[in-house]
Amino acid sequence: MSELSAEDIQLMKQAIAARDLAYAPYSKFSVGAALLLDNGTIITGNNQENAAYPSGMCAERVAIWKAGSEHPNMVVKKIAITASSSTSTVDKPVGPCGACRQTLSEYEINQKEPITLIFMGEVGKIVKIKSLLSLLPFSFDSSYL
Numbered sequence: 001m002s003e004l005s006a007e008d009i010q011l012m013k014q015a016i017a018a019r020d021l022a023y024a025p026y027s028k029f030s031v032g033a034a035l036l037l038d039n040g041t042i043i044t045g046n047n048q049e050n051a052a053y054p055s056g057m058c059a060e061r062v063a064i065w066k067a068g069s070e071h072p073n074m075v076v077k078k079i080a081i082t083a084s085s086s087t088s089t090v091d092k093p094v095g096p097c098g099a100c101r102q103t104l105s106e107y108e109i110n111q112k113e114p115i116t117l118i119f120m121g122e123v124g125k126i127v128k129i130k131s132l133l134s135l136l137p138f139s140f141d142s143s144y145l
């Protein structure tokens with residue numbers, strides 16, 4: 001964490017705060033995401049589970065859709081992600097799942113500027129990646145439609 005910039009640390013702290021408010025009674029696996037917009041606004045989200053399991057939603061998509069709905073012309077600069085579990089210590093970096101990568105890619109393509117990802121577990125190493133699309137080679141986009 002000490003190797004991150006002050007801006008990145010601040011963003012990760014917001015992701016941690018969001019993570020700790022997650023609604024994850026079934027998996028016990030709490031995820032928090034914090035997006036930094038180019039106007040300095042930070043938008044957070046966390047996973048929201050459901051008794052009908054597939055009706056739940058990941059933290060990253062809760063955050064990006066919240067941001068997209070409130071700031072339709074936004075540019076997302078960065079997203080910080082963190083996860084913890086009440087059954088074990090999450091000591092590996094937790095990157096976005098495939099569906100979240102696809103969802104985030106739509107925004108990175110539209111804004112024509114990369115979205116930096118910074119992700120961690122609860123403790124341990126933090127991964128920082130300059131562009132979401134680098135995590136999604138051969139991705140599907142609107143050019144196929």
Ligand code: THU
Pocket residue numbers: 024027029030031046047048049056057058059060095096097100
């Ligand atoms: N989860 C996320 O919120 N983001 C991810 O990228 C991976 C998984 C959530 C979904 C579910 O509530 C819990 O973690 C366990 O899969």
